[in-house]
Amino acid sequence: MRFAKIKILALFALLLFPVIANAQTSGEIFKAEVIEVLQEKTLTREDGSTNIQQNLKLKGLDGGWKGKKINFIGISEIDAINSDRYKEGEIIFLSHNIDADGNDVFYPAGYVRYYKIYWLVLLFILFTILIGRFKGFRALISLAVSFLVIIYFILPQIINGKNPMLIGVIGAFIILIAIIYLTEGVNKKSNLAIISILISLFLTAFLAEASIYIARLTGMAQEEILFLVDFGKGAIDFRGLLLAGILIGTLGALDDVVISQIEAVTQLKIANSKLSKTKLFKMAFEIGNTHMGAMINTLFLAYAGAALPLLLLFSVHQEPFISFHQIINNEMIAVEIIRTLVGSIGLILAMPLATFMAVHFIDNKKEA
Secondary structure (H helix, E strand, C coil), rough: CCCCHHHHHHHHHHHHHHHHHCCCCCEEEEEEEEEEEEEEEEEEECCCEEEEEEEEEEEEECHCCCEEEEEEECCCCCCCCCCCCCCCCCEEEEEEECCCCCCCCEEEEEECCHHHHHHHHHHHHHHHHHHHEEEEEEEEHHHHHHHHHHHHHHHHHHCCCHHHHHHHHHHHHHHHHHHHHHHHHHHHHHHHHHHHHHHHHHHHHHHHHHHHHHHCCCCCCCCHHHHHHHHCCCCCCCCHHHHHHHHHHHHHHHHHHHHHHHHHHHHHHHHHCCHHHHHHHHHHHHHHHHHHHHHHHHHHHHHHCCCHHHHHHCCCCCCCCCCHHHHCHHHHHHHHHHHHHHHHHHHHHHHHHHHHHHHHCCCCCCCC
């Protein structure tokens, strides 16, 4: 499923860590080894849950802290959400800052796990090539191009204050060309797919922009935005950033639906070249309806899965999520609802458009 390509991009987000680390202005993050657990305390909360606090002795492994011994005092009366329990010999990231009195302050920033993710990426590449063979290899190349476009074109342009909507559309178009031509080859079907997706993308962009404006979304509901407010120095258009995210997230699903419809029409023409265009459209449209329903569910479940912790808050009816109206009125959930609905409408519009174009422009003989 081509929509999975967009999901897989999340795996490569770990490559952003050096960029994020270099962007730190008030501190640094470096690797350290836990050489001794000095003391450990279990803090029991009122609801019965526990939080483990530790005092650790660590040794720096890179940067200016390489070889230096560091003590971290984590036991206190203050509760913390993070309850990672570290063991001797484990490698972790350690955050370093300097407080108002000029003292060094350290805090564990999580396990070093990126190399394990690299192994999973290698396994993904291996299976893709073994099963997909040359077409699987081309899919990996298109995935790499998509990643590079996002990291080295879309993100830098947005950070520099460029219009996120314009940048998102341009970036999505570049990704679109890479995905289609590298995986499907250069032919009439690919050309029709690009035109169909591009039209659908513009319609989706227009609908997304109108929805964001009407719903008065700020684009600043996510936690990550808090880190970008100071970093962007006011140059980042967060509404536009939200719009660009919707377009990129919808692109993979549009690719899947459009390519499948064009191929369905092609195969129907090969099977029966005497079918009238009206009959052909109706038959392909029925195929598209089935596929479209599955893709809408995929789109919804992808966003719902990402927002699962947030949805959990709604189920327990805690403030500020008491009534249904309060739930959907909250910007965090409103963003996910609009993202899903706009993406789904884009799919609904793309399916008949791609079918119509394929019926009228694909020859009865098999397209190369």
